[in-house]
Amino acid sequence: MAKAPALPTGFELPLEPRLPRIGSVDQVAVEERAASLARRSIKKDAKIFALDLAVRMMDLTTLEGQDTPGKIAALASKAIRPDPADTSVPSVAAICVYPNLVPAAVERVRGSSVKVASVATAFPSGQAPTHLKVAEVREVVEMGADEVDMVIDRGAFLSGRYAKVYDEIVQVKEACGEAHLKVILEVSELGTYDNVRRASLLSMAAGADFIKTSTGKLPGAATLPVTLVMLEAIRDVHDETGRKVGMKPAGGIRQSKQAVQYLVQLYETLGAEWLTPDLYRLGASTLLNDVLMQIRKEKTGRYQSPDYFTVD
């Protein structure tokens, strides 16, 4: 089994006896802090910078039963050149697809900077035997996925079997090889901020390159406060070990205004070092068009219409 990366004392896992030392989250303070950061007004040049960054950080996602290679081809074109009418708009970071569509995605993004991320490990429920999950991960990496988005076993986590969750992440990380591993906590199933913090630390201890809020398959996915809790866990790990873990809020981020709020929160919590697609991603499907409309509005001085942007 792969060796888990070093973690701050007190964060070592499996760590049942030490779990209380992870501390608890002040719910009121976290929500107040998230809300106050969201009120900041970002205008003009700063807004254009934020929107441009949001595009570069985006994991353009399609996770539907009805996805076809044709849909992936369209998504890949859009990922590479989001606004065909404006070449100054950068490519997105990655496209995020189901395992069966990885070959089609790899084929379509070849030669561009766009990465292919695949969900795996019995996404979205994670309710499958570990060896099947690991086999799935191995397969998507073989097919050419650059990044793997796994889900944690919430059933195990919620029943207190942290070691199972931890071991599974370690095994998946090993199966990933060179591929980046994003660990989805599915925060809306975890119930409390304490659980989110605990699962964040556990995932980072087990070797996650990124921690991610949600699958996007449940209502009440990413929120500003829950993302803040995760960012603070990342900061604590960085403070103690110097290790930089990435963050990916996903699900429910549909408007540019929200995207900018997430970036403000990121900057205020982890600083400018994290303002890069290597350490922060926005998982979204419909957000991109809204960001493109805002960018064009800033450039033309006219409010835009979805009629002039591609239908996804």
Place this chain on the structure above:
Amino acid sequence: MSRLPVRKTYKLFIGGDFPRSESGRTYEAQGQNVARGSRKDARDAVRAARSGFGKWAGMTAYNRGQVLYRIAEMMEARTAEFAELCSGRAEVEESIDRWVWYAGWADKYAQVIGSSNPVAAPYFNFTFPEPTGVVAIVAPDEPSLGGLVSRIAPVIVGGNAAVVLASETAPLAAIELSEALATADLPGGVVNILTGYRSEMAPWLAGHMDVNAIDLGGADGDAPELERLAADNVKRVVRGRIGEQSPYEIAAFLELKTVWHPIGV
């Protein structure tokens, strides 16, 4: 002890709600402090109109007629209030009758404006009028109520959603009208009414890519500049005739769509 009167705050009408301007500003008109809308209020109004448009356009023509008739009923109950805000009772009654007149057209204009076209091939060929979409209306200053109703009614009877820029100098009739509209079963967002400085909002509406038509009936000297701004997304520009009552006022905001259907299939 004397009682403190409860005074009305004159607000905007967007998406069926009565918000203050997002800018927090007001200005004085007709002796009252009225919300001074901003370009962002105009943007919100267009968004509300776009979301209200689908439902309204999808309702049956008969049903739309019923809603227009109900607007007349709601105004009738407020005749006295309206009379104080315009030239008087005669103008109010004429406005109410105009709603009734257009309500009657709701399920009839398609027969008059549409057609069955003779073609030299084995096809039925029909032309149907369809709503244009979101229509911005620059309302005239005079008559303050009659002009407003004359411009809104033909726009919405055809299934369009409207963003109305009320008269800058005489906006109170428009605000009173929004209260009648709010209780008339009109789906939220079908009519949105903005008050404030025309020079602050009209250019944003004229340039807005998600506005499909603009009625410059009340724009006066600003019309050429607004027409230029409207050209970018090839908006339908209408110079609505104030006080005119005609099915062609409805037609001005309709798109004609033609279908060919093979005979004998």
